[in-house]
Amino acid sequence: MTDILRISVPITVWIAAFSAVYGLEGVICSDLWRGAGLSLGQGRGALVATWVAAIALQVALLVALRSRRFASPHPWVQRLATILGCVALVATVWSLMPVATTSLCL
Template identity: 45%
Template sequence: MIDVLRILAAPLLWLAAFSAIYGLQGLGCAQGWDATADGPPPLRVLLIGGWGLTILLQAALLWSLRTDRFGASAPFVRRVSVLGGWTGLVASLWSLLPVATTTLCAAEIV
């Protein structure tokens, strides 16, 4: 059962981070966090921080899947879990990139 967790850990981490970051963006836009100077940190800072944390977590997970302590003993499971780790890292870099490069909240259409 632990081998299934090793294989699915990186994609599940990506799924959780994707949902959390884009949910935070929607909440921040709905609450007007991008336009206010007081209150929480600027929305862009929160989102880029979440993106950076996701990248760090994915890289740490990938590194740990390659070690003898946390990696699988079966060669096939080790290869698949490391490939899943790379997939999670690339997916996090690519799918969360718009957080750092695009406008946050669309203007209201009246």
């Protein structure tokens, strides 16, 4: 894994998860969701499952960045990648939490 990937992948995954979760919420609140015969309860389940999957992916990335196989030979890059992995994990939990705690389709 190159150093630029070690540094950029966790934040990129957070951005993709953010877009996916809120895009899915838009689909759930549209007529397409109900037209497919799905309920808002199923939509909530899909949102929470996507949120949990995003958190699990961030944790897996953080563990991988700390492993010998994917660790950087440069201590500075290793520390930066670990810090950014932690930041991306916190951002994933915090910014996607409303899908699990607030009302849908206001």
